[in-house]
Amino acid sequence: MTIESAMTPSHHALRFLATQRGVEEAAASLRRFLDEMGLGAATRYNVELAFEEVAGNIMRHGSPASDVEFSIASDRREIVLTFDDDGVAFDPREQPEPPIPESIDDAVVGGLGLVLLRRIASRIDYTRTAHGRNHLSLAISTY
């Protein structure tokens, strides 16, 4: 406990436009930060995947979202990602998952991002603030 609380947690914050270019630049900035964190390969993949799915979702479906505030913080047990945006209300915990297809004939092409997000996040918290913003927090366990 004292050892852990004495450790300086890594933290990185970004603000980016909810456009393709904005998301790409933010993803590149995140990857540079992750390079310095020295995470295990599986954890790093999950962090990048969570960012891609949430930021992409805000960009595609959050209209008229203007900008997104993003942060990443880590301690020895987990990585916590937060996304704050002014787009349409979207609580990922309340969306139904698409059915698992039995064959190509009933394959669905939507909703896969949500399936991935739920598998890789150990915790998902969501609040729609009084100021009309989405606040999403995801925890990803480190291995």
Place this chain on the structure above:
Amino acid sequence: MEISSLGEHLVKVKIAGRLDTQGVDRVETRLLASLVPGANSAIIDLSQVDFIASMGIRMLVSAARNLRSRQAMLAVYGAPERVNEVFETVVLGKIIPICSTEAEALAAVGSSLE
């Protein structure tokens, strides 16, 4: 992305890099154009794809469904471990054959080429 003909109505596609939103934008139009109009079955080498997200899976499923209606199909092979884990999470194997080797992928699309 490299696309090469392996015979009549059969192509090999090698994709390199990330299949995130940006990566899909880079390859999807050309991939679909090389497969769908000619009803070409495809084996897709993913050994150089180190990251895939839902948009990449969506592209593969969309291509497979388009081919299905033209009596053609695709199989993927050689994907790195993390990419295969994502495939398992979304149970992609029910929709598209996920193979280890090129020979397996060829067999999966019904080719006798070895």
